[in-house]
Amino acid sequence: MAELGPVLEVLLGGLMSGVLYSLVALGFVLIFKASGVFNFAQGAMVLFAALSLVRLSEWLPFPVAIALTIAIMIALAWAVERLVLRPLVGQHGLILFMATIGVTFFLDGFGQTIWGSNVYQLDLGISASPWFLLENLFPGGILVSPVDVFAAAVAGSLVLALSIFFHSTKIGRALRAVADDHQAAQSVGIPLNQIWLIVWSTAGVVALVAGMAWGSKLGVQFSLSFVALKALPVLILGGLTSIPGAILGGLIVGAGEKLAEFYIGPAIGGGIEYWFAYVLALAVLLVRPQGLFGEKIIERV
Amino acid sequence: SAAETIYYPSLVYRSGPYAPNGIPFANGVADYVAMINARDGGVGGVKIEFEECETGYATDRGVECYERLKGKGAKGAIAFSPLSTGITFALTEKVAVDKIPLQTMGYGRSESADGRVFTWNFPLLGTYWSAADILIQHVNKIAGGLQGKKITLVYHDSPYGKEPIPVLQEHAQRYGYTFEAIPVTHPGVEQKAAWLKIRQTRPDFVFLWGWGVMNSTAIKEAVAVGYPRERMYGVWWAAAEPDVRPAGDDAKGYQGLALHPAGADYPVHKDILKYVYDAGKGAGKREEVGEVLYNRGMIDAMLKLEAVRNAQKIFNVKVPTGEQVREGYERLELTAQRIKELGFEGLITPIKVSCRDHEGSRKARIHQWDGKKWVFVSDWIEANNEYLRPKVEAAAMAYAKEKGITPRTCN
Amino acid sequence: MNALARPAPFDQPATPRTALAVHNIEVVYDHVVLVLKGVSLEVPEGAIVTLLGANGAGKTTTLKAISNLLHAERGEVTKGSITFYGEEVHRLSPSELVRRGCLQVMEGRRCFGHLTVEENLLTGAFTRKDGKAAIQRDLEMVYSYFPRLKERRKVLAGYISGGEQQMCAIGRALMARPRLVLLDEPSMGLAPQLVEEIFEIVDRLNREEKVTFLVAEQNTNVALRYARYGYILENGRVVLDGPAEALRDNEDVKEFYLGLSATGRKSFRDIKSYKRRKRWL
């Protein structure tokens, strides 16, 4: 039993950090699902949202700051739709991807100009001190971080809400139609502009949540945008188009990489966390080329 | 006119992921140079022409900046502080060709302390090997001997983070502690596995060789696994305000190496506030003057300008060339008296650079974050040069051999 | 049904209004390729008008210009005007146009491959606001037109056969309950029976529900049988237009589009190795 303690602890820790990856991956999924755009700017949006919140909350009450930040993210969505996506309707996915890179650069510069490049502390008022569970079973107990639990809860409910929203409304169907074929979607009267505004706004709000979770952990600073890289394997593993996939992918990647780092890492020099998630994703893809929950890739002549 | 100015290029990173650390440093440099210009009319009566170039901590941009700025001014740039290990590596060979000294205060390659091989490099005040040695000396003292203790190094997985490992490994035998090194991959936002391991092995001390976001994350994770901050020690690049601030109160008790104190109540600060900030020309905010990295930038600038002053004296010129500044560095000696004149009393200890020894001084103190500011918990500790010097020389010779350099002889 | 979208017969003026007027438009692709060189046409409300012409004449381009879908292909209307019930089309987004009742069935099917057949049909009803029941009713109506689709309703549209996709695309358009439908080669890839059926449906919708149609078609024979008026495009210009009967009786059209020469229909086997194409220009 005593040996099981550490395993459980690592597993739990991994699952928790996996949820944090999922939060970022979720933003990617939303936008990809709705437009076939792989949004490179998701990381920059996480940073931008968190920065806005932190700086606004310096002189506004926290709830007001949150509301204002959401408004800012919606404005951003509007600008992106208007200035970037609309003129590029119907272009190849890679080109849209490149355009979001332009957005990334812009946001990086813009965010730093108006909000500054320092580190800011984001205090959500949740104690960072750990809980120790089941101390009677395991020596030292199983360590759980309350921040992680909070993040997990938020992520879980977010996924649930989004799944319901996108699956049981006609918007959900329209989203998938748009992702399949912009032009045909337009031709049946799906308003691309509104759809994209909705989705990018939602992704902006998701970015804010991710920014809060990660920002309370890392401090709000430029490096927040790097967490996007950690979300990539999660995204791919779960399938680019699946909201539940983002969560599940996150859990698998989180737990897998922590266990690997912990138990395999020392044998081959450590730091394998760095690539393990990708290799894991690769292995899954070899079996299921569309990820665990992604839409089937149609091959037909 | 241009003929009458000293050209001082400053490579900075005021944007991007490392900006929180880069900004105070760059401000310290800029303010100090501005103060010298305003107060003394420059160095030796010659105005300093100051220019910044943004590297964003990226090597190729750093190289581009260097190339762009190195030939500017009447006699070219006086010296460069690349402020990044990657840029240092990329420039080490180029400066030898261009004949411009490379000042790497508190970073860069440890073996470059050997001036016979690394003619143009000046890792002033201390290398990472010195840092590792000083830390071990300190914990050895407070633990009353390290026999049977456990020390874990959590390091940034890059040449920077790896530098101290050989010293810590060798010391493990000498002092009898067990040593473990855990890499953290760039940029260091995920360290859960590392800290869960620490929770299990429960080392007596954790050394932190991190950079940027990795440091604050490490502190947060330490809190999350319940590792006491009092037993964590950061290197001097992991013990400044941006490293502890995001962790808030949780960082209380965290300790680190200090090449110099924090605080703005030294004479030089008064001058800076008076001549620069009162004139409304400060590079940063008034209340940020005196932060750890700010002071470090200030010292970096001061040392560079002292080398210039030295060169002016030696060669009796108004504007020295890079080659002459190198001489100025190599014969740099800051006595306690001189340090006092400069207004740096208490900030640094005397320095003496020589042809053999480009480090000049290898002392640091330990300071601790009390939740609001850094306070000293130790006196100056000097690295053990009898132990380090042979190591430095061996590594430098290996480099010389690889590159086909014949080391100079110093007398 | 939808009172808004479809004016009741009694407020129709004696002479039908113009549903669609295209006035002398030029279309340029990629900033350099001039494809339409001044096309004008008019579709009266409640009519079936057909647009004929060889491959590359510019039929698809004309229809896309009308429904404002050129944008995604880097095409642009550089000259002229298009009005839908008197309103300039270029001020309306494609979805806005659909909401006002002008809808295009695109060439080459363009079903949403990752959606099931039924979902595809339902996307057609995106702009409708008249409630689930009405949509369900229309769904059943489409299924009654195309029983084959009902069988395949749960299959991803990407996997169904070409003809089934064509039905799906037409059905999807009908789900929107449009006032004006731009049909781009509806008969392509359909079995002969179905071609007739499609045109029957067109005719029925036209008669019973007063839906206006502009049909680009290669199957001249059928098209001229059902249409009231026709335009023949050649190289980006309208070269001939007139009432369908007149076109059918035109000697050139007879020979080159209907394959009826003085001696009657020739077998495909006996076509001479080459013959000069009819050029009106």
Add this chain to the structure above:
Amino acid sequence: MIYRETGQFRTSYAEDQAIFRLREDRIGIAAILAIAWVGVPLLADEYLLRAILIPFLILSLAAIGLNLLLGYCGQISLGTGAFMAVGAYSAYNLALRLPELPLLLDFFLAGLIAAGVGIVFGLPSFRIKGLYLAVATLALQFFADWAFLRVRWFTNYTPSGSVTAPVLDFFGWVVDTEREKYWLCLAFVCAIALLAKNLVRSRLGRSWMAIRDMDIAAEIIGIRPMHAKLSAFAVSSFVAGLAGVLWAFVHLGSWEPLAFSIDMSFRLLFMVIIGGMGSILGSFLGAAFITILPIFLNQAPAMIGIRLSTAMVSHLEFMIFGTLIVLFLIWEPHGLARLWQIGKEKMRLWPFPY
């Protein structure tokens, strides 16, 4: 009509298949080559050579490598940096461990080793497609970063893990001035660009493009997808590997694994997309856009006499750069190369609009 096609008849297929069919094009390219080989080295100062032109040339080479894979064969790769790293470290180890080999051969062998690694990491492309494939190559990227840090043998057990290139001695020609380095890079770039151009307009290139445009149809006309994809991976990583060698040996001199990190891979991807997928010329234009433009933007305020804080300048640089990317894509989604082509088309029609 400055650009005149009329009156130039191509009377054989050989003529019609020439790279530059028009006299104007041939004159233009000859002028560019003359400027590149003679004019630039004579006129450019050290800054221009060392900080701008040499990196530009090497990155163009790497971009050509990626373009072969992405632009021609349609396989998205985010591992170009890793292929460059493989090239660089292979050449380093070859030079170190087999000093008797001539350096040029080391370069070539390093390219071949990179090609081998490319083939291995191209294997998943058989099953995995599109964006999903990008992850396979990312796995390589991260794995390579890790391996070159971790496996000490690669870095000859240097304590810090950074290594230094040997003296560039090509059969007695010691390349040490910037001008010589520039010529060296230029020679490699010209040669590889020509070979690449030849490849893409022959059978192999056509089978890559077929796979890119529609792999199923390609298979049905007898192209073996695996063979085509792997050969694209191999050639692409050979070129990238060679670029890596140049980047390490000629540009940096000494380097750490970070020099070939994911950032490098992304930058190359940007170059290819902005420059134009499926265009050799586009690789050059893209490399120029991504490397030179930010530097220019950084210096622009000072040039026009505006004094701004360093931070402001660099933030502006980011914002303007991002905006320009979007603007260029909107203007011409198919990249700069295409823009150039349309420009030529317009010149042909000039003074008429169409």
Add this chain to the structure above:
Amino acid sequence: MAVASAPVATSAERAARRERRIGEVLLAVENISLRFGGVRALSNVSFDIRRGEIRAIIGPNGAGKSSMLNVINGFYQPQEGRIVWKGRVFTRMRPHEAAKGGIARTFQNIALFKGMSTLDNIMTGRILKMRASFLEQAFRIGRGRSEELRERAFVERIIDFLEITHIRHVPVGKLPYGLQKRVELARALAMEPELLLLDEPMAGMNLEEKEDMCRFILDVNEEFGTTVALIEHDMSVVMDISDRVVVLDYGRLLADGTPEEVRNDPAVIEAYLGVAHG
């Protein structure tokens, strides 16, 4: 524009020539069944194609015609049945095997390489005929050069033949639908196939273009002796040019015979033709 030099012959002469040309069984599909999940796309279908004939496959939408072609050239793998190709038996064909063995095809949903020019598209059809080594191609020496010229000349003949000289250098993505179909045919012809599978080659064409297309198909068939299997919904075309017709309905073989036989078959009229047509 060059004009294809097909001889003009009377229909009686042609008919006689055809009789002589049609030879042994080139390809036979035997008891093929193909299912997708619950859908039976083909159930127990058998028929053969003889050398030199034009074989039409007709049937309502979704009958399994395209699927049949996919089975023949190896893109779909039937659950049951076998294919006999020139005497060799395959339980499953592989696409490149089929291509090597001389089966070429066009697709219902045009499957051209959109980013390439017409010429390059057709040149891809010659890939199997080219042998130059990697280095020869890279340096454009030896076979890398000569082959390129030789094949170009060959392809130009096809381009001339199909009258698409003016669009040689146009990217096919920009061509109107009908021309794309023609380019697709050109690409298939470039493979010098023994069996040419055409999936609705005349969809989306007007009469004149259909006439052209028929002429091309007939010429290919007569000039080069290429066997053609053709799916088409235009009955007048099918009745006029095909030698024998297979009718599929919901995956089953409904009828097989000469055009006249099929046209008068009540089952076929019921399932497919409806009112007498053409």
